[in-house]
Amino acid sequence: MTTPDGTVSRHFTAPDGTVSTAVYSLCDTYRYALRRVWGDAPALAFVMLNPSTATEAANDPTIARCEARARAGGHGGLIIANLFAFRATDPRDLRAAAAPIGPDNDRLLLDMCRNAGLIVAGWGVHGVHLDRAATVRALLRDSGVRLHTLGLTKHGHPRHPLYVSYAIQPEPWT
Template sequence: MIRRTSVRADGQRSEAFFSTCGVYRYGLRRVWREGADEVLFVMLNPSTADETRNDPTIERCQRRAEAMGFGGLRIANLFAYRATHPRDLKAAPAPVGPGNDALLRDWARGAALTVAGWGVHGGLLNRGPEVAGWLGPASHLGLTRDGHPRHPLYVAYATTPTPRPEARRYLRPA
């Protein structure tokens, strides 16, 4: 796993964790207040964000994390394969990525709050229900008709995370 770092002029520290081939991004972290609690968002798959730039989803999650009073943000995904469209993710031969589960488990243990937000495509390979089974306590920003946690990009900032009972989280595959 390759760790790439960046520090902005305002002091915000960023880290991105990639596979050696660059096909997978396992995690993304932004810290704007050292030593403060961090929130973990678990979404579907990474897109274009890296250690120096946000994509629209990361921007929205960071603003939400700042508004909730957190000092940092961690982003992990059900699938580590980098794709901008779900059809590309579905066509990938190994979309999870060999280092993904280890990082997900580690970051879930270290987060003050975990927010699930993989949307309707979390049923791919039954991955959403599988990860929900071992993720530990998680909140969400609403549920889809199929019972998957809504993606943060499509949820109003006014929506706050809702705790979900651990034993009954996101168990209906799409």
């Protein structure tokens, strides 16, 4: 379904009743948002680097791990937003892209975060590209969004959730 803002919203309902929605650019170059809802409790949101292969109907390894963490934590859903909306499996492709952020990304990223109960930053070391991590962190902070992390790298970047033990719980990022 094409939305009034020129994005495409696609929906899927899994056999277990989980309702999934993904928002893409008309050209499919960008995935702005991914949401899975299975209950009434507030959703867990992750703000990561960029979308990979996950869709409204299928998880990739990162989304599968984020969903497992959200379910185990008693959340009613999962929201995925990214610093960059450009779809790529390799950070080198992201860095080579002419316009990796995507024209609708900031607006939709902020909207997704406002609809979550807990927001976890997890973009790893590549968020420094185009100074995007600092820009998004300021955008969210200035909008009253409190970020959490699953720990920081030795250089102070929020760890990517694919590589963090389930035993590690989100902590406020100050």
